[in-house]
Amino acid sequence: EPEVTQTPSHQVTQMGQEVILRCVPISNHLYFYWYRQILGQKVEFLVSFYNNEISEKSEIFDDQFSVERPDGSNFTLKIRSTKLEDSAMYFCASSPLMGDRGSKNIQYFGAGTRLSVL
């Protein structure tokens, strides 16, 4: 069964360093998302991406964050200068075109990248 793939599973970095989290969405999906979950807290929306541009972003997604689809398969989240409070699980999700086989924005999540900022 197709799945969303995320790498690495765990990223350790020093405060102030740049990190890039990678995702390979399900191949026929057109909408891509990043969410994060700080330990013990709720899953929070960061950004959605469609047709090579950001569709929506939350207040969390400030100038330190950026997303890119560098090729036909990868979807990346970059954090330019990490802070301690960026430590969290980062989940990538994808969904098919609205209405495809009756789906209504069903989002499928990858296994996540645990980011630890020291």
Add this chain to the structure above:
Amino acid sequence: QKEVEQNSGPLSVPEGAIASLNCTYSDRVSQSFFWYRQYSGKSPELIMSIYSNGDKEDGRFTAQLNKASQYVSLLIRDSQPSDSATYLCAVNVSPNYGGSQGNLIFGKGTKLSVKP
């Protein structure tokens, strides 16, 4: 502020019993509602989706939606120890426009423990 509220639990039920999980949401224009299961340290896994008022059944799971009351529930029949996890209610809060399918707002989740 659009909110999704869940009782954090823990909810403890004996094996074979019915587990009932509840969720309320604040945004009246929400169109799509989802239940995800999350094991500790893992990613959310979709259990059920529901879009219309009423009940939707899938195996041991039944989702119930009442848009007038802004209420979603999940019933798990014949609960098994493997059902022990945190159950996340998620609501799609944005109407479709342009390139947006909306994003998901999650509740904090209800921790379910099924005792053998």
